[in-house]
Amino acid sequence: MAASPVDAAYAALGGVVDPELDEPITELGFVRSLEVTGGDVEVRLRLPTAFCAPNFAYLMASDAKDALTALPWTRRVVVRLDDHHDSDLINRGLAADAGYRGTFPHEAERDLEELRATFRRKAHTAAMERCLTRLLRAEPHRTVESLATVTLADLPDDRHTEALRRRRTAIGLPDVPSALVMVGHDGRGIAPADVPPRLRLARATRISIEGNAHFCRGLLRTRYDDDPVKEHSR
Numbered sequence: 001m002a003a004s005p006v007d008a009a010y011a012a013l014g015g016v017v018d019p020e021l022d023e024p025i026t027e028l029g030f031v032r033s034l035e036v037t038g039g040d041v042e043v044r045l046r047l048p049t050a051f052c053a054p055n056f057a058y059l060m061a062s063d064a065k066d067a068l069t070a071l072p073w074t075r076r077v078v079v080r081l082d083d084h085h086d087s088d089l090i091n092r093g094l095a096a097d098a099g100y101r102g103t104f105p106h107e108a109e110r111d112l113e114e115l116r117a118t119f120r121r122k123a124h125t126a127a128m129e130r131c132l133t134r135l136l137r138a139e140p141h142r143t144v145e146s147l148a149t150v151t152l153a154d155l156p157d158d159r160h161t162e163a164l165r166r167r168r169t170a171i172g173l174p175d176v177p178s179a180l181v182m183v184g185h186d187g188r189g190i191a192p193a194d195v196p197p198r199l200r201l202a203r204a205t206r207i208s209i210e211g212n213a214h215f216c217r218g219l220l221r222t223r224y225d226d227d228p229v230k231e232h233s234r
Contacts, residue, residue: 005036005073012067013043019059019119021213022126028213029220030060032082039075041068046082048219054086055115058093058100062112065094083223117171121185124167126209128181129202131155131164144199145192153177 003011013034014026025031025045032044045061065079079094081087093103100112132147135155152175155161165175173179173187180189182198190198 005041006034008071009034009036009041009043009068009074012071013064016060016063016067017123018213019056019116020122020209021216022119022123022209023213025060025064028216029224032224039073040078041071041074041076042078042080043068044080044082046220046224047084048216048223050083050085052084054084054090054104055100055112057081057084057086058090058103059112059116061090061094062100120167120170122205122209124164124171124173124185125202126206127160127164127167128183129199129206131160132181132199133203134160144196147182147199148180148190148192148195150181151177152179152181155181 010026010031013031014024016025017023018025018028018030021028030045030047032046033042034044035042043064045064047057061079061081065077068074068077068079081090084090089103093099096102132150135147135150136142136144138156152161152165155164164181168179169175171185173183182190182195184190
């Protein structure tokens with residue numbers, strides 16, 4: 001059975017990821033409401049606090065609009081951000097398709113793609129560490145230094161490996177079985193002696209991302225007395 005327009009729109013929003021937390025905005029509870037009337041779609045978004053960085057807020061709202069506009073049946077897409085100190089500015093920019101620089105001409109020193117790339121690299125680092133740490137636990141006799149030679153083919157076929165492969169593709173790294181897993185953002189391998197400190201740094205990145213996600217969920221529950229994720233799944 002084909003998905004309903006509402007379910008299809010919600011699924012498209014599930015592909016929009018918070019650039020800092022590396023989780024879908026649907027799972028984080030950032031989608032406050034979703035209405036579909038024929039080919040018209042209206043979405044309201046919300047964030048844990050009114051003071052989330054404007055560039056993060058704009059990036060998520062803009063990505064949400066792009067994801068919905070890409071659906072073949074949508075005619076008009078309206079995305080609004082509620083309860084943010086720059087809501088009016090962001091909403092006007094989205095409605096006019098002004099882009100980030102057009103919306104924040106006084107603040108847009110860095111291109112939005114540069115910001116997006118920074119967080120994609122962080123997401124890749126966290127996914128890489130998660131897979132390699134799980135491999136160490138599954139193979140107790142493996143040394144940390146030996147991780148320098150692990151390839152994608154050596155990883156189990158599970159959701160963590162799938163996530164790593166997506167993150168690699170997002171930053172332009174090869175997704176082939178022979179590709180090394182422990183690499184820098186430029187795709188270069190790591191010398192065995194350098195693996196332990198690099199893995200510790202990657203672990204710190206992953207823990208930071210996971211901790212921030214947990215903190216934001218708590219703030220959102222405190223700020224709003226509902227759960228749009230559960231409401232949609234009913």
